[in-house]
Amino acid sequence: MKTISPERLPEFLRRIPKAELHIHIEGSLEPEMIFKLAQRNGVSLPYASVEDLRKAYAFTHLQSFLDIYYAGASVLIQEQDFYDMAWAYLEKASIDNVIRAEIFFDPQTHTARGVSIETVIKGLSHACKAAKAELGVDAELILCFLRHLSEEEAFETLEAALPFREHFIGIGLDSSEVGHPPEKFARVFARCKELGFHLVAHAGEEGPPEYIWGALDVLHVERIDHGVQSIRDAALMQRLAQDRIPLTVCPLSNQKLKVYPDLKDHSLRQLIDAGLCATINSDDPAYFGGYMNDNWLATFSALGLDASHAMKLAQNSFEASFCDAVHKQKYLDRVAAFADGFA
Ligand code: ADE
Numbered sequence: 598m599k600t601i602s603p604e605r606l607p608e609f610l611r612r613i614p615k616a617e618l619h620i621h622i623e624g625s626l627e628p629e630m631i632f633k634l635a636q637r638n639g640v641s642l643p644y645a646s647v648e649d650l651r652k653a654y655a656f657t658h659l660q661s662f663l664d665i666y667y668a669g670a671s672v673l674i675q676e677q678d679f680y681d682m683a684w685a686y687l688e689k690a691s692i693d694n695v696i697r698a699e700i701f702f703d704p705q706t707h708t709a710r711g712v713s714i715e716t717v718i719k720g721l722s723h724a725c726k727a728a729k730a731e732l733g734v735d736a737e738l739i740l741c742f743l744r745h746l747s748e749e750e751a752f753e754t755l756e757a758a759l760p761f762r763e764h765f766i767g768i769g770l771d772s773s774e775v776g777h778p779p780e781k782f783a784r785v786f787a788r789c790k791e792l793g794f795h796l797v798a799h800a801g802e803e804g805p806p807e808y809i810w811g812a813l814d815v816l817h818v819e820r821i822d823h824g825v826q827s828i829r830d831a832a833l834m835q836r837l838a839q840d841r842i843p844l845t846v847c848p849l850s851n852q853k854l855k856v857y858p859d860l861k862d863h864s865l866r867q868l869i870d871a872g873l874c875a876t877i878n879s880d881d882p883a884y885f886g887g888y889m890n891d892n893w894l895a896t897f898s899a900l901g902l903d904a905s906h907a908m909k910l911a912q913n914s915f916e917a918s919f920c921d922a923v924h925k926q927k928y929l930d931r932v933a934a935f936a937d938g939f940a
């Protein structure tokens with residue numbers, strides 16, 4: 598591969614084709630859209646203005662963010678709202694040269710407010726279909742269970758979602774991590790595996806390496822979301838490298854939630870150097886100060902990464918994706934062709 602000068606690296610990072618594998622669609626709701634939807638649906642917000650809401654985005658840890666994130670999602674009522682939210686994200690993803698997106702959604706956040714799961718799934722799914730046709734972004738959905746709720750509630754959500762199963766490819770686990778270990782969801786994940794869904798789980802964001810072991814050995818997930826705490830456990834690092842278990846790392850999220858208050862201290866470089874299939878993602882871009890390319894640019898700058906790291910991270914993102922082998926190869930070929938043609 599030819600060398601890319603430091604001056605041209607930002608352009609290389611912006612333009613390289615990539616997959617985003619860790620984006621909560623409710624976390625893409627910008628304050629402006631929260632206010633627009635609140636007005637459209639007659640929902641009252643405890644904030645006087647967009648600026649007032651933005652000022653509340655001063656997080657100290659995961660839970661301090663989640664409280665505001667769930668409040669923001671309360672404006673989503675109609676199928677059109679879910680469509681508009683997903684479409685706005687997909688347009689931004691397309692500008693960032695994200696050509697494959699695997700998008701998390703939290704149905705329980707909405708069904709708890711009386712919104713039907715059909716409304717949620719159909720709105721999101723229509724946006725994904727439109728994105729393929731109009732933007733060339735290949736987008737799929739992953740349904741997440743909220744881990745602060747019970748396993749029984751996760752089973753109920755799964756049952757309610759099954760009539761719409763052709764609209765999502767996988768199952769994930771998110772929300773408050775510490776105190777809610779993977780083992781709590783062993784039975785429902787076993788059922789989801791039987792049903793043929795891809796499986797992922799947040800683990801090792803704030804929680805200990807034991808939660809990552811649990812996600813692997815009890816939930817049998819194919820990818821770990823975050824997973825940055827694996828750096829504290831050499832045997833776990835070896836397991837992740839050996840089995841090519843991808844980590845969907847979210848640097849700006851980790852900075853904003855004080856996992857790594859200074860991006861310069863982020864473990865991503867060590868994870869890559871140890872041979873792990875690490876990827877860069879945005880998590881909740883509207884809350885954490887950036888979409889995909891913002892995450893790439895900030896991380897490369899803070900850690901002094903170069904174009905060879907960019908190639909590795911882009912290749913990892915497609916290797917880690919749940920698309921079929923033919924598409925995977927096609928996307929990897931696009932990365933190679935991009936690098937060859939970069940002038
Ligand atoms: N839900 C949305 N963002 C999340 C995060 N970073 N961790 C856990 N649950 C989430």
Ligand code: ZN
Nearest residue numbers: 621771822880
């Ligand atoms: Zn997340």
